[in-house]
Amino acid sequence: MDRPIRVLVAKPGLDGHDRGAKVIARALRDAGMEVIYTGLRQTPEQIVAAAIQEDVDVVAMSILSGAHNHLFPRVVNLLKEEGVDDVLIIGGGVIPEDDIPFLLESGIEAIFTPGTSTKDVIEFIKNNLKR
């Protein structure tokens, strides 16, 4: 496959802290990926619709409000319901360690917490694509 990796960077929920999302978006772009950023306050439905419409390989979500346990798995489930099972879904933000096992079980393939290097995110995406 020659086309560049396509990534949807998404902000589910109501929090407006998008410094991290934007830094990641730019770092992925600098690493040669095509990046679409949704902007703030996206519902899981909107994120899934954008992922399908943009035919992305990766959905990268960021939450800092604490609503991750509720919103991240909904995106995974909605994508499944739409019959999409070859998109890599990752998440990041202020996420307590205790919540990570649940999120991984729910189908989020990796959770990146504060202090993560963008290089690690790029590396993970390149090594874990599903298509």
Next chain:
Amino acid sequence: MFDGKKINEIKTSIDRWEKETVEKTISRFPERKEKFTTGSNAEVKRLYTPVDIKDFDYEEDLGYPGEYPYTRGVQPTMYRGRLWTMRQYAGFATAEESNERYKYLLEQGQTGLSVAFDLPTQIGYDSDHPLAEGEVGKVGVAIDSLKDMEVLFDGIPLDKVSTSMTINAPASVLLAMYIAVAEKQGVSKDKLRGTIQNDILKEYIARGTYIFPPEPSMRLITNIFEYCSREVPKWNTISISGYHVREAGSTAVQEVAFTLANGIAYVEAAINAGLDVDDFAPRLSFFFNAHNDLLEEVAKYRAARRLWARIMKERFKAKNPKSMQLKFHTQTAGSTLTAQQPDNNIIRVTIQTLAAVLGGTQSLHTNSRDEALALPTEESVRIALRTQQIVAYESGVTETVDPLAGSYYVESLTNKIEEEAIRYIEKIDELGGAPKAIEKGYIQREIQNAAYRYQMEIESGERIVVGVNKFQIEETEKKEILKVDRTVELNQKEKLARLKKERNNEEVERVLKLLKEKAETDENLMPYILDAVKAYATLGEICDVLREVFSEYEQSVIL
């Protein structure tokens, strides 16, 4: 400050020192880096001398505390008279639980309250709104109606404490609820002291809890200015915030520049609405960040004070000295907290506290060590408050006013930050003012560039963050953290359903209809919002009425 002859002599001896003394040392022991920079990436020289502030005019540039241009502080005696207000931002889960935390903080010696609302409240949604799902009570307390507000301040005498509320788009509604609770306690409006954040422009730039487009938002803000100047004269009607601009990744200069540019926009809007500058400007307040670069931060606060005084006097022809005084709250920088080795954050917060105090803050929130992980526990909050108390009572920095004045480095940095901020403000003026510059994405882009550069500096190792890219350890220790569970959301929904059944719904309908009619005119909406909250119309219902008339803001995504 120094005459030309003396300056030339010093220049000559600096050259001599460089050649005879420095070069000898450097040839054997090179400096650690090619280039030294501040936390905001401004170049720092090896040594600062009178040459760096040669045009400095003491009377004009510094003057005296409590006098124009207020570089040295807004009060004549500063902390010798009264310490800053120690105000920890708190709020989570339900009004009952937050009320308990406030009482705890007051018992521990805190001197003012600072209310954190959850995101649905901040965006004008009730707890039963579909978008509120998963967010209720998470980052602050959930307030749906006056009922919740009554519980939140139960047993707290509102004529005795000052209360700061971090609320923006629906600020008029929450202020109305606060006034209504006070009335029930028998406290009249003119005795209330506190602050609402009410700064919508930085929501579009950096914080994200906007509801309406800029124009009606600015109208709500000027409505509050006008109403409070008459009815709630001790209330700070806005807290023009650089805090979130900095958290979004800006430099210190950008924090000053974009905050004051927003301030200029509010002053212009109020003047255009027919207000006299000296009627509302004394109640404008500011909110800044405190980062790790101690001396740069001190210079930043001093530069901001001087620049705002000059803007108010020269640009807006204010006559009342209070209109020219930049009073500010400070919060230590959340973005500098690390999830790794979280106890190290106590030391970062201490440095930041010193910066705020040496910079002359009026009030301060110190972050807790565990905030890169979750909401802080009670123990962490106590340590954060104790940090302020140790600086206040043990460090000695409070005993004289503006102790760093006269430092060649600090004065030179103060000048530089002011000059560079002026250049940004001129650029924003050229673009048509802050609202236009935001619409064009200029301000957001400048901040994003700085944020990206900062991240890349960390990743290249150019910038060291202890415990993150140097001095790491295997993180094993499990920390106790505070969690808000789903029952909060369910309880809140139940309470709301009960309220909607029990209140006088005809009255609610009447006040909401009246509010809608008035929103379509130019009338001041505050009295109608006050009537609506007193009838127990919910926050969501009131904001929905305004959404219908004003429409909703659509963010332009800038990458």
